[in-house]
Amino acid sequence: MASSSSSPPPPLSKEEEDIVSELGKTDTKSDDLPVISSYWSIPRPKIVKEDGTNWTWNCFMPWETYEADLSIDLSKHHIPKSFTDKIAYRTVKLLRIPTDIFFKRRHGCHAMMLETVAAVPGMVGGMLLHLRSLRKFEKSGGWIKALLEEAENERMHLMTMLELVQPKWYERLLVLAVQGVFFNCYFILYLLSPKVAHRVVGYLEEEAIHSYTEYLKDIDNGSIKNVPAPAIAIDYWRLPKDATLKDVITVIRADEAHHRDVNHFASDIHFQGKKLKEAPAPIGYH
16 A cells, blocks of 8 residues: 655755755745745756846746847738638628727727737647647648747737736626637637638738737827836847837737738638648748
């Protein structure tokens, strides 16, 4: 019969012992002590920026940062010609009406809500392609990674917006409702027709570009104060230290244009009767 006593925890490393020793010399309460980062006594390596200063973020690493492509064409539009394209386009246009009525010119709150939805399609598509790859013993052509990168990038947009806008309680409830409905609807749509699902996202991203353009207009005309960019945005997009809100919204808009192109491209592949794995995925933008 196995013993019910648990095995002792692994010993602390020298670095962790030093931290505990230093903490023992202070009057810090136990509830305020920092968590000692360790994985089976292997401490996290020290990570620094290019300028030698310590890296302070856990949600992303220096090698995941990038400079947004601001030269991307923001005016591109996929003209709906087929019946399914027209349905996708009209659906997105209809979805925009209640959000415009609810948020009006409150661009910060609108962007925050937008990003809670925009981060869903990449995760759903990547997850279903991942399962398909496992189930059918086939490669994905890089599309799993591309779609998950998109989802993570949209999530980082949200983390940035949260530094600028704090959602009210009813907006948090709205997020719960919208995310629950949208996730399940998009999941079913992707199972039934990936080509329509990607087209819907392409049009959603076109609307996101429009929304962020309106955001920039209000910054330019003084309706919204051009405050300093949050630190998370400066590090994630490698912005200059004196970057402002306008710089942040500009790079987010460029990201949305990239996601627009990726999803319209993915839909076009399906409309040609081919699978995504037959065309190289656009990896490496982020």
